[in-house]
Amino acid sequence: MKLYRFLTGPDDSAFCHRVTDALNKGWLLHGDPAYSFNAQTGQMMAGQAVFKEVEGKDYHPDMKLGEQ
Template identity: 50%
Template sequence: MSTPPDGLPVYRVLTGPDDAAFCRRVSEAIGLGYALHGGPAVTFDGENVVVAQAVVWPTQS
């Protein structure tokens, strides 16, 4: 597939609390064919650890 499914963008940043649901969202993106773009960014909002992970749709060369 040369483009992401369901009209999803080529570049996405997934964010959320560092929990199982966030990990599932990243895993689902990888399962669709996205690749991780760099490492995750992690911060603390005073109550929770919040994570951001960029994913990209691989381009055909």
């Protein structure tokens, strides 16, 4: 089964650590990162799609994808 997540947050070191953590848990990058300016907060926001293939599981909408 394939799993998909889209990580988002302010473009800062915490976001980079979240992506790094996902990579070290077996998730793979999917496509280029996305950037957007949040005019309300004055921050750049970042997003990165990641995916992972797992065996022996059936998808259910209640799954906590970050724990897979």
